[in-house]
Amino acid sequence: MKTIKTSSFLFIILCSAISLSLIGCGGSTSATDDDGGGGNNGGGTGEPSANAVGMESQSFTPAEIEVEVGTTVTWTNGSSVTHTVTSGTNGQSDGMFDSGELSPGETFTYTFTEVGSYPYFCIPHVNLGMTGTVNVVESYGY
Numbered sequence: 720m721k722t723i724k725t726s727s728f729l730f731i732i733l734c735s736a737i738s739l740s741l742i743g744c745g746g747s748t749s750a751t752d753d754d755g756g757g758g759n760n761g762g763g764t765g766e767p768s769a770n771a772v773g774m775e776s777q778s779f780t781p782a783e784i785e786v787e788v789g790t791t792v793t794w795t796n797g798s799s800v801t802h803t804v805t806s807g808t809n810g811q812s813d814g815m816f817d818s819g820e821l822s823p824g825e826t827f828t829y830t831f832t833e834v835g836s837y838p839y840f841c842i843p844h845v846n847l848g849m850t851g852t853v854n855v856v857e858s859y860g861y
């Protein structure tokens with residue numbers, strides 16, 4: 720009997736060890752859940768991220784960003800007034816992209832496929848200094 724009990728005891732220890740291993744694997748499952756959480760990040764409007772630009776009453780925030788070539792940048796009008804995202808300088812559109820009028824809460828996206836520096840401005844507020852720049856750089860090589 721004592722031998723059997725000892726065996727059972729060892730068996731329990733083994734089970735515990737296996738369980739710990741499974742918990743380790745469970746970590747991967749959690750990571751998958753975290754991907755779902757990533758969706759939450761996407762849903763969190765206004766949260767700063769590398770390819771997102773906010774629009775306040777008279778400014779783009781941040782006004783200058785750097786992204787990898789191929790990145791889609793999203794501008795979100797988080798203010799209470801209408802803005803535009805218009806490529807060009809000094810209030811002169813260069814025709815590359817133009818969001819048209821963006822009402823509060825609306826977004827505009829543009830995918831940058833070539834390396835370069837892309838200045839843009841807001842038509843109604845360019846005279847108030849509402850300008851920005853997207854610097855597109857070579858792939859980071861991930």
Ligand SMILES: [Cu+2]
Pocket residue numbers: 776777778801802803841842843844845849
């Ligand atoms: Cu504006």
